[in-house]
Amino acid sequence: MLDLKLYNNPVKVTWCPGCGDYGILNAVKSALAQLEIYPHEVLFFSGIGCGSKLPDYVNAIAFTTIHGRALPIAMGAKLANHDLHVICITGDGDGYGIGGNHFLNILRRNPDVVHIAENNMVYGLTKGQYAPTSQRGFVTSTTPEGSIEIAFNPLTTAINGGATFVARGFSGDPKHLAKLIMAAIQHKGYALVDVLQPCVIYNKINTYDYYRERVYKLEEAGHDPADRSAAMQRAQEWGDRIPIGIVYQATGEPTYEDQVAALRAGPLAKRRLAPLGPEQAEALRREFF
Ligand SMILES: Cc1ncc(C[n+]2csc(CCOP(=O)(O)OP(=O)(O)O)c2C)c(N)n1
Numbered sequence: 001m002l003d004l005k006l007y008n009n010p011v012k013v014t015w016c017p018g019c020g021d022y023g024i025l026n027a028v029k030s031a032l033a034q035l036e037i038y039p040h041e042v043l044f045f046s047g048i049g050c051g052s053k054l055p056d057y058v059n060a061i062a063f064t065t066i067h068g069r070a071l072p073i074a075m076g077a078k079l080a081n082h083d084l085h086v087i088c089i090t091g092d093g094d095g096y097g098i099g100g101n102h103f104l105n106i107l108r109r110n111p112d113v114v115h116i117a118e119n120n121m122v123y124g125l126t127k128g129q130y131a132p133t134s135q136r137g138f139v140t141s142t143t144p145e146g147s148i149e150i151a152f153n154p155l156t157t158a159i160n161g162g163a164t165f166v167a168r169g170f171s172g173d174p175k176h177l178a179k180l181i182m183a184a185i186q187h188k189g190y191a192l193v194d195v196l197q198p199c200v201i202y203n204k205i206n207t208y209d210y211y212r213e214r215v216y217k218l219e220e221a222g223h224d225p226a227d228r229s230a231a232m233q234r235a236q237e238w239g240d241r242i243p244i245g246i247v248y249q250a251t252g253e254p255t256y257e258d259q260v261a262a263l264r265a266g267p268l269a270k271r272r273l274a275p276l277g278p279e280q281a282e283a284l285r286r287e288f289f
Pocket of ligand 1: 018048049051092123125240
């Protein structure tokens with residue numbers, strides 16, 4: 001186990017006191033320390049949102065993309081350098097709303113990328129508009145009479161879309177969440193960890209108490225993550241009992257990068273650049289600049 005302090009940096013955290021994102025930050029650092037992954041071996045991507053600030057608060061390599069676009073950029077980085085642990089951090093609006101198309105497509109491509117979705121069921125950064133995961137009836141500035149839409153279910157969508165690892169954690173239980181993140185990092189392929197994350201300012205329904213009364217651990221309930229139909233059943237469970245843990249895991253599926261013909265000779269980061277003649281160099285310069 002590495003020293004947790006290794007992942008500390010001097011950046012001032014600007015989340016509200018009590019924000020569920022603190023538990024996720026602790027769980028991420030703890031997972032990296034337990035797996036003995038050094039800061040230079042991990043590459044974070046995020047979009048825009050409160051949750052997307054998480055990589056700013058970790059001493060590691062990080063790239064803030066634009067709203068909703070972190071997943072395809074993370075996938076590109078993994079294709080270029082397979083040695084890096086690529087971790088993508090999105091909010092629910094970021095990852096499932098504006099980035100929804102990228103979410104659907106990464107599921108069926110299976111690159112070796114971890115996706116941690118901080119699911120507070122609301123748009124936090126922009127001050128409380130409803131999100132795709134907001135529960136029906138949820139009252140916000142943009143749904144003054146309550147949301148009339150069915151809440152998006154990331155777990156069933158992920159399993160149905162071809163994801164090979166689907167888990168749900170709760171930011172109020174960072175130790176358990178760290179175990180899920182470790183399993184996601186160790187999984188070869190796309191791994192979704194959807195995290196129930198209370199927003200203490202804009203979501204007064206899905207609070208710490210709301211979840212504490214309802215969550216139960218799948219590993220203590222005899223659930224077999226390899227059983228796809230059992231996973232679909234658990235993924236639909238919501239109400240008095242809410243499952244957390246590894247919902248679904250398929251092993252042995254090839255990753256995207258394993259199958260790309262152009263990468264058979266190895267990832268780009270490991271290849272020597274052939275010396276360019278002046279004509280080739282000029283042609284490239286003209287094409288790209
Ligand atoms: C293209 C674009 N559209 C809209 C925005 C405004 N915007 C920034 S963050 C955000 C939503 C944040 O919600 P979520 O992703 O759930 O993250 P949270 O802040 O709740 O952690 C929106 C709509 C933007 N920055 N860029």
